[in-house]
Amino acid sequence: MQSNFPRNVTQKLIESHLLQGEMIPGKEIGIHIDQALLQDATGTLVQLELEAMGIDQVKTEVAVQYVDHNLLQTDYKNADDHEFLRTAAARFGLWFSRPGNGVSHPVHMERFGIPGKTMVGSDSHTPAAGSLGMLAIGTGGLDVAAALAGKPYFVKMPLIMGVELKGKLPEWVSAKDVILEMLRRYDVKGGVGKIIEYYGEGLRHLSAMDRHVIANMGAELGATTTVFPSDEETRKFLRSQHREHDWIELKADPGCNYDLQEVIVLDDLVPLIAKPTSPGNVVPVSEVSGKSISQVVIGSSANPGLRDFWIAGAIVADKNIAPEVSFDINPTSRQIIQNMIKNRAFANLIKAGARFHQSGCMGCIGMGQAPASNTISLRTMPRNFPDRSGTKDDQVYLCSPETAAASALTGKITDPRKLESLYGMAYPQFKAAARDLIKDELLIKPAEDAKVALKKGPNIKSLPDFDAMTNKFNVPVLLKMGDNISTDEILKAGAEVLPYRSNIPAISKYAYTVIDETFYDRALQAKEQFGGHVVVAGDNYAQGSSREHAALAPKYLGQIAVLAKSYARIAWQNLVNFGIIPLEFTNPDDYERIEKGYMITAVNLREHIHNSSTFDIGLSDGKDLITISVKHSLSDRQIAILLKGGIINTYKEELTI
Amino acid sequence: MQSNFPRNVTQKLIESHLLQGEMIPGKEIGIHIDQALLQDATGTLVQLELEAMGIDQVKTEVAVQYVDHNLLQTDYKNADDHEFLRTAAARFGLWFSRPGNGVSHPVHMERFGIPGKTMVGSDSHTPAAGSLGMLAIGTGGLDVAAALAGKPYFVKMPLIMGVELKGKLPEWVSAKDVILEMLRRYDVKGGVGKIIEYYGEGLRHLSAMDRHVIANMGAELGATTTVFPSDEETRKFLRSQHREHDWIELKADPGCNYDLQEVIVLDDLVPLIAKPTSPGNVVPVSEVSGKSISQVVIGSSANPGLRDFWIAGAIVADKNIAPEVSFDINPTSRQIIQNMIKNRAFANLIKAGARFHQSGCMGCIGMGQAPASNTISLRTMPRNFPDRSGTKDDQVYLCSPETAAASALTGKITDPRKLESLYGMAYPQFKAAARDLIKDELLIKPAEDAKVALKKGPNIKSLPDFDAMTNKFNVPVLLKMGDNISTDEILKAGAEVLPYRSNIPAISKYAYTVIDETFYDRALQAKEQFGGHVVVAGDNYAQGSSREHAALAPKYLGQIAVLAKSYARIAWQNLVNFGIIPLEFTNPDDYERIEKGYMITAVNLREHIHNSSTFDIGLSDGKDLITISVKHSLSDRQIAILLKGGIINTYKEELTI
Secondary structure (H helix, E strand, O other): OOOOOOOOHHHHHHHOOEEEOOOOOOOEEEEOOOEEEEOHHHHHHHHHHHHHHOOOOOOOOEEEEOOOOOOOOOOHHHHHHHHHHHHHHHHHOOEEEOOOOEOHHHHHHHHOOOOOOEEEEOOOOHHHHHHHOOEEEEOOHHHHHHHHOOOOEEEEOOEEEEEEEEOOOOOOOOHHHHHHHHHHHHHHHOOEOEEEEEEOHHHHHOOHHHHHHHHHHHHHHOEOEEEOOEOHHHHHHHHHOOOHHHOOOEOOOOOOOOOEEEEEEHHHOOOEEEOOOOOOOEEEHHHOOOOEOOEEEEEOOOOOOHHHHHHHHHHHOOOOOOOOOEEEEEOOEHHHHHHHHHOOHHHHHHHHOEEEOOOOOHHHHOOOOOOOOOOEEEEOOOOOOOOOOOOOOOEEEEOOHHHHHHHHHHOEOOOHHHHHHHHOOOOOOOOOOOOOOOOOOOEEOOOOOOOOOOOOOOOOOOOOOOOOOOOOEEEEEEEEOOOOOEHHHHOOOOOOOHHHOOOHHHHHHHOOOOOOOOHHHHHHHHHHHHOOEEEEEOOOEOEOOOOOHHHHHHHHOOEEEEEEOOEOHHHHHHHHHOOOEEEEEOOHHHHHHOOOOOEEEEOOHHHHHHHOOEEEEEEEOOOOEEEEEEEOOOOHHHHHHHHOOOHHHHHHHHHHO | OOOOOOOOHHHHHHHOOEEEOOOOOOOEEEEOOOEEEEOHHHHHHHHHHHHHHOOOOOOOOEEEEEOOOOOOOOOHHHHHHHHHHHHHHHHHOOEEEOOOOEOHHHHHHHHOOOOOOEEEEOOOOHHHHHHHOOEEEEOOHHHHHHHHOOOOEEEEOOEEEEEEEEOOOOOOOOHHHHHHHHHHHHHHHOOEOEEEEEEOHHHHHOOHHHHHHHHHHHHHHOEOEEEOOEOHHHHHHHHHOOOHHHOOOEOOOOOOOOOEEEEEEHHHOOOEEEOOOOOOOEEEHHHOOOOEOOEEEEEOOOOOOHHHHHHHHHHHOOOOOOOOOEEEEEOOEHHHHHHHHHOOHHHHHHHHOEEEOOOOOHHHHOOOOOOOOOOEEEEOOOOOOOOOOOOOOOEEEEOOHHHHHHHHHHOEOOOHHHHHHHHOOOOOOOOOOOOOOOOOOOEEOOOOOOOOOOOOOOOOOOOOOOOOOOOOEEEEEEEEOOOOOEHHHHOOOOOOOHHHOOOHHHHHHHOOOOOOOOHHHHHHHHHHHHOOEEEEEOOOEOEOOOOOHHHHHHHHOOEEEEEEOOEOHHHHHHHHHOOOEEEEEOOHHHHHHOOOOOEEEEOOHHHHHHHOOEEEEEEEOOOOEEEEEEEOOOOHHHHHHHHOOOHHHHHHHHHHO
16 A cells, blocks of 8 residues: 555545555454444443443543433333443443433434544444544444454444435435435445545535434445544534533545445435335335325434424424324434534424423334334334334334424324425524533543442343363254254344343343243353353354354353354454354355254363364264364464463453553 | 211212212212323223223213323334324224324313312322312323213222311522422322312412312322312413313312311421322421432423423522532423513523423333432322332432422522522512413314224224123133232332233233233133132232223133132222122131142032022142132122123113113
8 A cells, every 4th residue: 555645534534544454445444443332232242241341431532321212111120221331331430421311322422523633432323423523333242342442343344335415405305315316226225334424515414413324324335434524514513512622623635546436416315215115115206295194203313403303393393293193303413402402403302292201212223112903103213124113013114303293293203304395394404502501510531549349239140260272072953953043043033132241141041042042041051061062153154244153152052163164253253252163164064963952072172272274073973983073264363362262361361450 | 968068179079979979087988080181001991991892972061082191102012002092082082182283281270170070080199280279180091081971980988088188388488398298198099089179278378279279189199189269360370371260169169168177387397308208208308408419300280380490490599500510390281481582481491400301101101200219209209109200219309390490500409489589589470361261173073973993003902802791611720919019019110011911812911910921821821721710818918009901901811700709899899890709708717728730619609699699619739629608798799790791891881782
């Protein structure tokens, strides 16, 4: 790589934080992380991992534990989690954003985001901070824990796609329609392996919070992250947040290159809508207008800004929501509510018939306001995967606040441009205040000393200790699975299981239940009798969601190794991170020679793993003993982790030294 | 009874509505009902009962279907109920208060309550309307359905307790402390069989909404209802609601008598608090001050007024809630929120750290905001029975908004009078607006015609049809139970079961599961094989909660009769209402001669029930057949209902004629 070539914003961000590797697409790089974002649904496990690693104080410049997902408190579990997170934040030196302060992404942007910084977050919408000129990546809990411990973040250098924005959005069309246009063009996998960087003169008319809408929902493209420059709009936003001192300019160099190129002419956009059941299922609103609806929800991290609520309020002001519509408002943060009171958006919405909910993620993660059966729900949220709302076979459409508010009035999906003829309405013009109301005292600062005890309710258990890798085993094959087993089959999600995310002994009872309900009992017995077990699988083992519990729970139940034809990438890394050996068949035909209940034997295992990528193991059906050849494709770094029994043991050891 | 004696307010209300009987304590009276209040948790069944009765249009002057209990919508069921209730209200001619409009009792008082009127409501806090000089009684769903169908409401004439209020409340002491004082003196059974009527010069300083607090929580005394006069304060309230035209004066005649007498000197009261786990467990706040708390909740129908939120806002204005406290605000109605925005209460609370929730019952019925394990929650709500909050072994204290707000600031239970020394705070003085903001368009008027189809989601089933009473049976004894079996054992409540309240086939699966998990299967088998079953019990069968499902579900499963030593009063009526014969042993010793699995035979049953209060039935253990004598204590009216197969069949027949 040349040292003087003109850089785009992404390259500047990476280069200034590069600790290992080179910026060559596909090659692994390690970057320094300045900030970390945690939310409650994943954060409890991250905090337990910090505890298990023996971390004293986090090393990032800024780390914030938010509480925004599990706010309903239908029993003690969520409230107990909040207490745990409050004490854990104090213990390890994170900021704590109290329940009710708001959704992590907009609050972080408003109060903590700084152009030029890097961030990891244990939430897939972490890229929203790219709106301020940050490099912000959503990732698994252990990666966040590692960053908090001062470790680099490792990722394969993505391709950089430059999206040039030209012109200006027409009236009744807003930022949501820009990202919906990207989803219309690229669908939900079009961003995989890419960082999307927006540039061009069209940016002049997009506020920092408009950019948040676009960066946030870039996650739906599958992109690694989204990046915007830091310019006068960024400065204006930071000034409104009384933080102009945090502003720096960060722009692409003239003549810089992008790996891929795209252009959007803003003037040509129309109100768009994503039909059920994918954010990529985008059509013009006019194509589905007239359909009756039962619910409209405005809010979430995908339309979190004061403007978004204000414009909805301005549209419904002095009118009444259609009688058959539940008009649910999901205000993003306590700060936003204060400013909504000031600019009358709150009163306008309430008076027209809104139901206001506490600030948090709410229906966006199925935590309340599930729609009625066989009815259409219109939402400004980022996702409409099947059943995500909490209602089976739901019909969720995603759209802008303009489209949502217009439809709430009419009771039917309505192109907001029709409001001109229906109500004689001119497009309301939002005037941002130069300085918004701010009050930070409810964000609890990191404690000065770390003498705070972790407060754990009965459902919160410390992570179990795990031993270093064994040198030999003789254990039964508890399952023989086919190809493409997903993490949902290994450890399912849903309302029954999720509350146990901070209780590994309890959640382990659900391991593999989708495949075999007797697994838990058999695993405990094998652990007692033989010291553990192995499972056998076909190709692409553990595809799907990146949930760490799909490795952690089997590990807790004594899983020593998986023997598969091949692995999904993230799950393979998760197995290593939690100290389970991901073995592959040297000869895939040997898969046929193994049945459930056979015994597998390995000796000199540590030496084998360390010295060679191929070795023999013993296989017995109870009568005959044969040997088969197995292999692994671990890097030296991963071998070291595995020998120590996983990444927690590794960091614990490093930190003790 | 003399015609010219001086009447108290209660007597005037009853006399003006008396259709049957005399106002002699203990004698049954039948009174005309002007208004009806329904909430969603019980209202779905009432609406299904109207459907089953074949009602066309309700006959009361005003009937309102509120939606305030089940607002969280974690799946489709609650949202489906809301849709059903909206269409049912239109179908049968009730007002419909949309989800988010607010808690039934304060909204009804604000927008519908009229001095001098009578009301029944399918909610135990219906007596709150007594604050306006109404006679308002909470009762079972079928009684409400009957009133809606134009039938009288039957009740035994209660004793009338006159409570004279003298003087004026000190600063930092408010209406909640008055009713807590009553609970301190009389505990939770002290009001049973009584109507409590407040009078005296102390009333001058209690606003209509203050009286609501007292009348509402009179339910905790076990009182039939609470009554206040309609005076200048009532007029002022109705004027603030733009409804002065609905005001009439309604005062006790000079020299009137009360069956019982009590006096409260308001000047002597101090801030009071009910300790766990009973509203009757009242002590001065000072006795428990200093205890650490994790949660404060302000709102509910027991402190619903604008003043209650305003004073909390004034106390916390420009301060911060203690970091370890979740400060949950449960605004009563959309109208209250509008006025809270106007008088700055909303902004003061949000800014200090409040979490705002949609208008509804919320944590008062365990629908959200359950507290963390082993922590204290302070609430302005009416009840703190064990686990009602949703958290097992909870520690809920009940107090005034003043005490709650003071404690939220300090993080410990705090006597609000301490705020003077802690913060140099003077007692904030609330100035009621002459006219509050009002907007009624979101209360949906009864439909002009009744052509609306009922919209039933998959969990909403019409009531099953029931046959007229059989003339003979030969059926097995499916259960032999002991004394004091509660309705909780017959059909349990809780989060698992409640969502099925409008689905009799589904909820029937839980019948008697607490006693015998095989009951459901055995009952279906007995219905198939023998056409039904009986159960046998000891004394006081079906005590506790008045839930109708404890009769309806067994009926659905084929229960023909119960044979018990004795019955709890409400449950006995419920059995008759749903067509189950409540038989008693003529000789209680015969209880010992029956075992589970024995067969019971009756012939000429209709004739026996009609003509005689004692008759013989056959009893067989499979070998020998003996006869035992049974009896009943049914009135002629009840016999007629029973012969027709229950009250729904009775009304259906009357309405068809």
